[in-house]
Amino acid sequence: MSDSAHPIEVVVNGERHESVVLGRQLLVHYLRETLGLKGTHIGCDSGNCGACTVIVDGKAVKSCMQLAAQADGREIETVESLSEPLGPPDRLQASFTRHHALQCGYCTPGMLMSATALLREQEAPGEDEIRRGLKGNICRCTGYVNIVRAVQDVAGTLPENYDGHTA
Amino acid sequence: MSVTRIETWQSPATRPASVGQSIPRKEDGRLLKGQGQFADDVWMHRMGHVHFVRSPYAHAEIVDVDVSKALAVEGVYATLTGEEVRQLTDRYTQIAPEPGGRAKDFAMAVGKVRYQGEPVAAVLAESRELARDAAALVEVEYARLPHVLEAVQAADDESPRIHTEMGSNVGWHGVYDFGDVDWALERADHVVRIPRLHFHRFSSTPLECNAAVVHWDPGTGTIQIDSNNQMPQFAALFMAPALGVRSDQLMFRSQDIGGAFGLKLTSYTYLTALALLSRKAGRPAKWTEYRHEHLIGSCHGNERTFLDIEVPVMADGEILGFKANALDDVGAFMRYEPLGGVIFSQVLPGCYRFKHLQVDYKSVVTNKTPVGPNRGYSRLQHLWLVERIVDLVAAELRFDPVELRKRNYVRPEEFPYTTPNGCVYDSGNYHAMLDRALELVDAPRWRAAQQAAEGTGKRIGIGIGSTLDSGTSNFGQARIINKNLPFSGNGEAAICKIDLQGEISVALGTVPQGQSHETTTAQVVADVLGVTPGEVLVRPGADSARNAYVAFSGTYASQFAVTGIGAALGAAERVKADLLTVAAAVLESTPDELLLVGGTVSVEGDEDRALTFAEIANYVYANQGALPPEVADAVTLNHRHVYRAPFGVPDWKSKSGSLTLTYASQIHVCVVEIDEETGQTRILDYSAVDECGTPINPQVVEGQVHGAAAHGIAAALQETLDYDEDGQLLNGTFWDYHVVSCPDTPMFKTDNLPCPSPFTPTGSKGMGEGGGAPLHAVCSALQDALRDTGAVVTDSHNPTERVWRLLNGDERAADGGRGITVTSR
Numbered sequence: 001m002s003d004s005a006h007p008i009e010v011v012v013n014g015e016r017h018e019s020v021v022l023g024r025q026l027l028v029h030y031l032r033e034t035l036g037l038k039g040t041h042i043g044c045d046s047g048n049c050g051a052c053t054v055i056v057d058g059k060a061v062k063s064c065m066q067l068a069a070q071a072d073g074r075e076i077e078t079v080e081s082l083s084e085p086l087g088p089p090d091r092l093q094a095s096f097t098r099h100h101a102l103q104c105g106y107c108t109p110g111m112l113m114s115a116t117a118l119l120r121e122q123e124a125p126g127e128d129e130i131r132r133g134l135k136g137n138i139c140r141c142t143g144y145v146n147i148v149r150a151v152q153d154v155a156g157t158l159p160e161n162y163d164g165h166t167a
Numbered sequence: 168m169s170v171t172r173i174e175t176w177q178s179p180a181t182r183p184a185s186v187g188q189s190i191p192r193k194e195d196g197r198l199l200k201g202q203g204q205f206a207d208d209v210w211m212h213r214m215g216h217v218h219f220v221r222s223p224y225a226h227a228e229i230v231d232v233d234v235s236k237a238l239a240v241e242g243v244y245a246t247l248t249g250e251e252v253r254q255l256t257d258r259y260t261q262i263a264p265e266p267g268g269r270a271k272d273f274a275m276a277v278g279k280v281r282y283q284g285e286p287v288a289a290v291l292a293e294s295r296e297l298a299r300d301a302a303a304l305v306e307v308e309y310a311r312l313p314h315v316l317e318a319v320q321a322a323d324d325e326s327p328r329i330h331t332e333m334g335s336n337v338g339w340h341g342v343y344d345f346g347d348v349d350w351a352l353e354r355a356d357h358v359v360r361i362p363r364l365h366f367h368r369f370s371s372t373p374l375e376c377n378a379a380v381v382h383w384d385p386g387t388g389t390i391q392i393d394s395n396n397q398m399p400q401f402a403a404l405f406m407a408p409a410l411g412v413r414s415d416q417l418m419f420r421s422q423d424i425g426g427a428f429g430l431k432l433t434s435y436t437y438l439t440a441l442a443l444l445s446r447k448a449g450r451p452a453k454w455t456e457y458r459h460e461h462l463i464g465s466c467h468g469n470e471r472t473f474l475d476i477e478v479p480v481m482a483d484g485e486i487l488g489f490k491a492n493a494l495d496d497v498g499a500f501m502r503y504e505p506l507g508g509v510i511f512s513q514v515l516p517g518c519y520r521f522k523h524l525q526v527d528y529k530s531v532v533t534n535k536t537p538v539g540p541n542r543g544y545s546r547l548q549h550l551w552l553v554e555r556i557v558d559l560v561a562a563e564l565r566f567d568p569v570e571l572r573k574r575n576y577v578r579p580e581e582f583p584y585t586t587p588n589g590c591v592y593d594s595g596n597y598h599a600m601l602d603r604a605l606e607l608v609d610a611p612r613w614r615a616a617q618q619a620a621e622g623t624g625k626r627i628g629i630g631i632g633s634t635l636d637s638g639t640s641n642f643g644q645a646r647i648i649n650k651n652l653p654f655s656g657n658g659e660a661a662i663c664k665i666d667l668q669g670e671i672s673v674a675l676g677t678v679p680q681g682q683s684h685e686t687t688t689a690q691v692v693a694d695v696l697g698v699t700p701g702e703v704l705v706r707p708g709a710d711s712a713r714n715a716y717v718a719f720s721g722t723y724a725s726q727f728a729v730t731g732i733g734a735a736l737g738a739a740e741r742v743k744a745d746l747l748t749v750a751a752a753v754l755e756s757t758p759d760e761l762l763l764v765g766g767t768v769s770v771e772g773d774e775d776r777a778l779t780f781a782e783i784a785n786y787v788y789a790n791q792g793a794l795p796p797e798v799a800d801a802v803t804l805n806h807r808h809v810y811r812a813p814f815g816v817p818d819w820k821s822k823s824g825s826l827t828l829t830y831a832s833q834i835h836v837c838v839v840e841i842d843e844e845t846g847q848t849r850i851l852d853y854s855a856v857d858e859c860g861t862p863i864n865p866q867v868v869e870g871q872v873h874g875a876a877a878h879g880i881a882a883a884l885q886e887t888l889d890y891d892e893d894g895q896l897l898n899g900t901f902w903d904y905h906v907v908s909c910p911d912t913p914m915f916k917t918d919n920l921p922c923p924s925p926f927t928p929t930g931s932k933g934m935g936e937g938g939g940a941p942l943h944a945v946c947s948a949l950q951d952a953l954r955d956t957g958a959v960v961t962d963s964h965n966p967t968e969r970v971w972r973l974l975n976g977d978e979r980a981a982d983g984g985r986g987i988t989v990t991s992r
Contacts, residue, residue: 003296024296038208039201041425043374044458048901051374079201093199097191100866103874104681105198106205106375106425127914134909138901140374140426141681142870143877144909164866 008072012037013081021068027061028052030068031078039079039109043138050137053110054078060117062136079109082116092116092154101150103141111137115151126157185690185700186929189866193685193705194423203423204708206378206395207455214380214451215244217444218298219437220288220305221464222280225534225894226314226327229279229307232288236304242293243301245448247440249275249287255443256409259436259502264649267338267501267530270330274409274439279312281329281499282536283894284463286437291444291452314534314894318472318496321533329499329532338497339505339530339648343512343822345587346523348479351487355479355992359560362986366548367964368470368496368888371541371878372906373680375425376461377434381441382451388412390442391451392419394434397427397678398721399709402435409439415711422708424680428878429540429723431680433466433503462899466539467888469507470496471548478556479523484566484574488516488523488587489556495530495548498537505530507538507545509647513637513827514546514938515588517553518597519575524587534894540723542878543636547939550634551963554943558630558950559959563989568631568947569605573598576633583925589823590637592830593860593932594922597633600834600856604631607854607916613838624843627851628952632835632879632943636859638725638933639828641814650819657812657828659730662715663692663738665746665804667788669766669781671696672704673738674713676720677731682935683867684727688735690863691929695739696746697763717809725933728863729829733810733928741806749783752798813926829924829932831859835876837944841952846971848884848949853941854916859934860924868934869917875937876915881907883945887964949973959987 004023009016012035021030031037031054040063043051047065054063055077083090089097092112102108111134118125118133125133130151131144139147152158197203234246252275261268271277275286288305292298313327320326321336329336352358379394390412396402399419407414424431437454445452456465472494479487493511497504508528515524526549543550557575561568576597577584584592610629617627643655662674673692677684685707689700696703706713709720722731747758750768754761754776762771769777784804791799817824838852855876862868885905889897898904923930942963949970950960958973965973 022296029295032208033210037201038204041205041375042207042455043376043425044901046458046900046902048906049374049458083200085200085202089196089199096199097195100189100192100870102195102198103683103870104374104426105194105203105423106373106681108198109201112199131910136908138374138906138908140371140428140878140906141874143873143875143907143915144912145873145915146870148909148914 006069008069010071011075013078023069025068026064027066027068027071028063031063037078037080041106041109043106048138050114051107051110053113053137055113055117060114079112082112095150095153099146099150099153101142101146107137107139111139111147119155124155124157127152185693186863189864190686190690190700192683193689194683198423205375205423205425206393206421209380209393211380211382211451214453215291215293215448216295216298217441217452217454218290218302219286219460220302220307222276222283222285222287224280224309224311225283226312227280227309228312229276229287230310231308233306234288236306237290237301240301240304242297243290244293244450245291245444247289247444247447249273249277252440252443253277256439257411259405259409261501262503262645262649262652263339263501263505264651266333266335267505269332270501271332272500272502274436282534283896284536285499286440286464289440289444291448316533316535316890316894318494318531318533321531322494322529329534336532337529338501338532339508341508341528341822343515343524343526343528343588346488348488348490348523348525351479351523352477355487356482357480357564358990359478359480359563360988361476361559362474363961364473364476364552364555365962366471366551367962368467369882369886370430370467370888371428372461372904373426373428373430376456376458377431377437377465378455379438379441380451380453381438381445383442383446385449388416390417392417392438394419394438395421395424395431396434396438397424397431397680398723399678399711400716400718400720401432402438404718405435406439410442418711420710421678427680428542429544430466432723433539458901459899462904463536463896467498467536468541469538469545469548473552476556478560480560480564484571486519486521486557486560486575488521490525491552492527495528496533496535497530498535499532500537501530501532502537503539505648506645509644510545511549512588512822513590514550514635516586517550518577518633518635518832519553520577522587535890542875543936543939546635546637547942550938551942554632555946558947559987562950562954563987569601572601572631572633590826593924593926595830595832595858596920596922597832597834600832600858600920601631601633603918603920604834604836604854604856607918608836608838608852610836613852626841626843626952628839628948628950630837630944630946630948630951632940632947634833634938634940634943636725636831636833636934636936636938637827638831639729639812640724641817641826642719643814643816644826646819647817647822655816656814657719657730658717658809659720659734660715660717660807660809661731661734661738662713662807663735663742665742665780665784667784669779669784670704671698671702672706673735674706674715675731675735676709676716677722677727678709678720679722682722682727683864684731687732687863687867691732692735692739695736695743698766702766715807725831725936728931728933729927730810730812732863732931734808736928737808737810738806741808742804745802745804746780746783748798748802749786749794750778752795753778753786828926829860831857831932831934833857833938833940835940835944837941837948839945839948839952841970843974846967846974848967848970850880850913853913855940856918856920857934858920858922860927860932861921861930862919863929863931865919868919871935872917872937873915875935876941877907877912879937879939879941880912880945883942883963883965885966
């Protein structure tokens with residue numbers, strides 16, 4: 001039951017970390033357990049649910065589908081990077097509150113990271129682009145409606161006649 | 168004494184009440200920043216990690232379990248086998264009377280395994296990975312037994328017995344018989360007979376799996392349970408006798424829970440095993456379920472087969488009632504069951520004025536994963552039956568489904584309406600809700616589109632789902648199942664406190680899992696104490712040490728807006744009375760002259776005579792000598808209040824009585840498009856109109872309507888838990904269990920038509936489960952799309968393949984539904 005050890009050097013939320021990780025350690029476990037960044041969650045262990053989504057070198061990645069060793073030399077952003085721990089929320093986080101885009105909050109960090117990556121890649125994604133962009137993130141509470149609206153609000157693509165209920 | 172009321176910006180007369188406002192949620196700040204604390208986030212010094220060894224077979228004798236190779240691995244702290252569990256614990260109490268109550272039910276398999284995924288042994292080791300590796304070294308020898316996977320077959324006396332001590336696989340059997348259905352069948356102008364309908368097995372799969380750290384502290388005897396169990400005191404009722412400990416040794420804690428939907432009620436079996444491992448190893452035992460384990464080894468929603476349905480209908484469309492046999496597949500253990508066998512009867516006639524009802528109900532064990540309460544528990548299966556009946560009557564007798572519903576709905580002027588089995592529907596207006604739901608989708612537009620689509624290879628269908636979300640259960644209904652159970656009524660506890668410097672806090676027993684209790688409780692308490700919700704700290708999560716609980720505390724059965732809010736209101740009122748008592752003594756006034764405004768108590772009309780909450784708190788906590796002794800002795804600023812729902816004990820003999828306090832309702836309209844070539848179904852438009860009394864926070868209510876709608880649509884079209892002939896679950900991961908994703912849900916059009924409940928503290932009704940309306944509405948829309956093909960929607964689950972088979976006349980899909988007959992006088 002021996003496991004190989006790998007030295008890695010990663011930048012996480014702007015901070016450089018040098019670690020020795022076991023060969024089988026998943027990136028999500030490295031973030032949660034080694035670095036104590038517990039905002040990144042685990043919901044399925046199979047790459048379907050997206051609760052573990054982080055941004056690696058600018059791309060949204062499911063951190064349960066990568067080994068910690070693969071993160072060597074990379075730059076990682078987690079939900080903890082979006083705003084200061086005691087500071088105001090960022091634009092997307094504030095929009096999530098305004099539109100009631102979270103209930104239990106378990107999917108929320110992954111959802112925010114996927115949406116953040118999407119909003120960087122596309123200038124003003126509309127409803128369909130946002131739905132496709134968030135396809136890899138499962139939410140079991142909201143039925144997605146308010147999440148899509150919250151992202152549209154930041155993207156500036158809410159329908160003109162949107163009244164919060166029916167449009 | 169007369170007083171002059173001074174209107175200022177903060178006077179209660181002008182300051183808007185917080186209740187009824189969509190204020191932003193208090194929970195959001197930490198959850199958005201990744202600062203929530205979920206069960207898997209809890210780590211303890213010296214803890215070990217647990218991995219369960221699970222049965223690969225549906226039914227097998229356990230010949231031998233050998234853990235020696237696992238124990239020999241360095242870093243393995245302890246193992247646990249079913250045989251040890253049998254020696255160390257008593258079997259769990261069963262809710263079922265005999266014969267179901269005879270089942271030997273333990274935390275792990277004892278003697279034999281009864282479903283694929285049942286835990287057989289467990290390993291505690293220094294890391295998650297090591298525990299998993301060592302678990303692979305546990306050798307289990309099985310001798311396979313014949314299995315049975317389907318309730319109708321399992322109910323047959325010739326089928327393999329799952330619990331030999333039960334003598335049969337039927338764990339509970341009862342007949343609900345109201346009015347005179349045989350007379351109605353004789354008198355009716357038409358009798359519609361439906362041979363079989365089937366409600367499928369699925370699960371709302373909370374995104375966070377079960378997880379816990381259990382520490383049996385040898386010094387104090389405390390068993391600390393940091394978990395996401397959603398009903399800890401209920402768990403304690405099972406765990407304490409099994410473990411042979413005092414119930415107050417079991418100390419439950421949680422902060423944030425990542426959804427539960429009822430399914431995290433049954434984790435007490437795993438918590439028991441973790442407690443045993445912790446005691447054995449002298450270390451905290453941590454376990455976080457893998458998704459695969461959650462799907463095979465936690466619990467599923469109830470599957471139900473309805474046979475021999477007979478519906479008496481008059482020529483003018485009046486449906487007199489119905490008769491049906493229901494066989495509920497509860498999986499391998501009764502456990503929480505057979506409560507489903509009475510809970511469905513809260514909504515026996517659905518939204519309708521049916522007078523003659525007979526349901527013969529059996530809870531049947533099978534070699535599948537046990538069931539647990541899943542959003543809409545036991546009512547949604549029954550309400551789906553009722554809506555299928557109404558739609559099939561409409562289709563067979565050529566009634567307009569809208570008019571047929573309106574002809575039979577309970578009428579607005581009839582509320583409070585007593586059903587034939589003694590349940591009281593508190594308020595509602597189903598007719599107006601249906602009109603509004605049709606208006607929201609612009610139904611005439613879709614009727615035109617439906618005609619225009621004919622011959623294009625696409626079929627459009629419009630469907631209706633009318634449903635009830637009964638809330639605040641009377642636990643006395645358990646006596647209808649088992650007359651010896653000493654349960655009745657329902658309640659919830661809350662503690663409201665003003666602390667050293669005037670700070671207001673509330674502790675709840677409700678164990679929320681995303682339902683915004685911190686926010687809505689703060690709104691209600693703020694209004695009582697004349698402050699803003701921001702000034703009310705609602706302690707997150709649950710903690711036995713706060714003592715804010717009763718036996719049935721928790722968030723389930725759509726009850727928080729009644730029980731939780733009722734408890735918080737009562738506790739806040741008591742604190743308010745203390746504030747007034749102290750202020751009256753210090754200000755030399757009387758409580759009825761005083762006003763609570765902006766964190767001060769002042770004499771109405773003489774606002775210079777005022778005390779801040781901080782000043783009052785100082786008198787109570789630090790300056791008691793300055794108060795008259797009779798005042799100092801009477802006040803605490805710290806009150807526990809138990810809300811008691813106004814229930815009596817239902818009559819177990821007649822199976823009738825007031826089983827639930829409130830009846831929120833939902834009417835959904837769904838428009839689907841079927842591709843004739845492939846059977847693929849697309850939702851083109853969707854409206855959901857809900858009624859839940861006075862909404863405390865409309866945005867929160869609407870959010871839960873969205874969530875329930877998504878669950879229902881997903882269940883109707885893509886989520887199912889199917890077994891192959893060997894009893895292997897075919898949907899054991901999220902690759903095979905097709906959870907609804909962002910592109911799958913429509914933009915729901917919603918509205919809320921409040922009819923305040925006359926029975927509750929704020930006029931609010933519990934809501935959130937949703938009553939499965941989309942299952943009814945999607946099936947109804949599919950039926951409409953398939954009109955004139957002879958196909959009958961007889962299953963609650965209709966994925967692309969089944970729709971294609973329905974269109975192409977395949978008998979397997981029709982599932983016997985084609986045998987629908989109509990006898991007319």
